Amino acid sequence: MSIRFENVTYVYGENTPFEHKALDGLSLEINEGEITGLIGQTGSGKSTIAQLCNGLYKPTSGTVYVDGTDINADKKKKKENFFRVGLVFQYPEYQLFEDTVEHDIAYGPKNMGLDDNEIARRVSDAAHFVGLDAESLSKSPFDISGGQRRRAAIAGIIAMEPKYLILDEPAAGLDPMGRDDILTKLKKYQREKGTSVIIISHSMEDMAKYCDRIIVLGKNGVYKYGTKAEIFANPVALRDMGLSVPQITKMMYRAESLGVRFHRPLYTVDAAFEDIMKMLDGEDAK
């Protein structure tokens, strides 16, 4: 089971002077049960992909399959797909509108037509996952802190218990503590629930730390899908796509030009530390 794009083209403002092709014949597959990072420069169509996945956008040509079904085939099932593929927009805190945080989280489940008990269970589950306590649940969404608002908005989508959860820059604008907090919680959520999580981000460091697989989008829909090791193995290609690699990877390549030999591409501090320790200890053994 997966989300699959087959030769998808998407054109904004077709037949207007402002026509703009956001995606051109993109084919890709996002597997179930992982955290997938979607990375690419601004204008590479990341957010367009997100809205194609849940059916907010309809491909100009090509097909989007979710679990084998063409999501645009049956208009009546459109809403169903919103609930199957949950989408958290960029800066989602700006969509909160209900009188209390609790009601706002319950908004999605209510639209699904669930009964009150089920809604209450989902709200409390979702609030628990994002770490919102009972006190903040009863407050107005306009009275809590920015970080809490962000978490409340994410909980609103989680409460719909989608099979796929897509988040567009969930950590944008947060400080390091808030960023780690959100991403750690999402990872925990993914591991516990088995939901497939797709994170759109600009940060290679975050991708390296939290994702299982990465999709890299280039300007012309060129993409690379692979494990972190596969993606970071070619920093030059990433740079050519206008992306940067983690600082630690940059350092490693700089060190290679000074004669240091590594056995594998490094993209986290922990892995680098491990390898360097081995290299240093190897000498002791000799």
Next chain:
Amino acid sequence: MIRDITLGQYFPGDSPIHTIDARIKILMAILMIVATFAASGWISFIVLFLSALALFLLSGISAKTLIKGMKPIVFILIFTTFFQVFFTRTGDLWFKWWIISIYSNGVFFAIKMFIRIIVLITTTSVILSYTTSPIVLTDGIEGLLKPLSLIGVPVHDFALVMSIALRFIPTLLEETEKITSAQKARGTDFSTGSLLKRARSLLAIFVPLLASAVRHAFELADAMICRGYRGGKGRTKLNQMKMHASDIAWLVLTVCVVVLVFALNRLGFSDVAALFGR
């Protein structure tokens, strides 16, 4: 994307019409409107029609655009023409069949009304909306109203409000689109259900949008203060509106058209229709 929708129907360009001072353009448009309504004789109508044609040709706006812009008024055109032709009962009877009788004056009135509406739409849209950006238009209005500030009318504030509104319309449109999508993704249904339910759905857009607009307003106010804004007093402008000799010439020309229209009405040449009728 929604932000690519242009405001009004401004077509950038550098035709002779594009380059006329905005203040003059507004005056020209007003004069042309006056002339259109003043015209009654055939020769006046010919003058009017030719001036509109000249303006249109000089502006470099394509006929397709102009015709497309007329679409919303096609119904009014047909309706008024129909009424004039079939319900006027003066002049010579030209045609009679069953209950339909067409008199000469009905046809003449219809043609005049037709020209009047076409000229009205052509001149105002060619002079104002197609060739003047909303920003320049705002400046033009401010320029024309300036004398009123002497009697305490807050002309500058009014112009600033207009231009900030123009600045933020694309931003707010984009936000509306984003919020709408986000709420749709949460299962909001904007098209079905009872009126109350739909109104509630709109609330899901309206509340966040209002919050956002308020945030924009406060932050913008801070930023404006930080950049030394203290109201219109003592302010200068980067782009001074300069009146050129050619602008005056345009104004004089337009005044001539109006005078001509009035004069030809008066001179009695106007009843060429009668000649036609004989």
Next chain:
Amino acid sequence: MDNIIEIKDLSFSYRDPDGTLHPALKNINLSFGRGTYTAVLGHNGSGKSTLAKLINMVLTREDGDIDGTITVCGKDVTGELSDDEAYEIQRRVGMVHQNPDNQIVATTVEEDIAFGPENLGMDPKEIRRIVTDMLKAVGMEGHEKSAPHRLSGGQKQRIAVAGVLAMNPECIIFDESTAMLDPQGREAILKTIDELHRRGDVTIITITHYMNEATDADRVVVLNRGEVFMDGTPEEIFTQVEKLHSVSLDVPQVTELFYKLKKAGKYSGKLPLHTDEGAEALAGLLKKRGKLCPSDLKM
């Protein structure tokens, strides 16, 4: 040194409409020398933006309780100032905010940059010269007539910088100006800041929570819970890895790596901050242990 801003024993509490006080800053003592480049680091809620708003007089006694003094260009801005004095302070201390959309006033780029000089009542010819110069200073030549909403976030923010520069300020505060930008936009702003600093006539204060934006500053001030927690050169600050971690702040990845190596007893030198330093330190480390043969050198 000649200080443009001097903060003495400053405490500030926000006041709610109902009179409740929320302490935001406690006992701050800081001064900023002319032409220096300081990064103020801290979490949301550490008081860093409050500090900026007090300096620039966006926050005044109307908004809360102020203790202590903030002297900007020789005037205490916490005291009673005439309108003209306040106006002059705000001209001298410019501020670039977080959201690029909320600081662009006009419908074209050139008119936005001109907004400040227009308020100062400058001659249109002079304003035209400033607009041209400022666009050049931020690398946005040729965008005079562009509509702001057609620009990218990074471009909008550069226009905002140009708009502030057009007031000829002595100090510019960047209040989380990169937080909403993508990596390209962020890089462009950092480059602009760097160039301004190199010109040397303007004091720069950046408020950020991105560590890698602080490594290029002359000095780093870390705020935590409204107090000055650390104050020193980037080297002094970022090498105190444990202290930063204790308030959940990051250090650059390279520094983190060498900190770990140091703790494991494998490294004893100075902790590097930058990529190149790190690579060289690593090569040196392996060389010392005979793990780096000259034959390995790639040409």
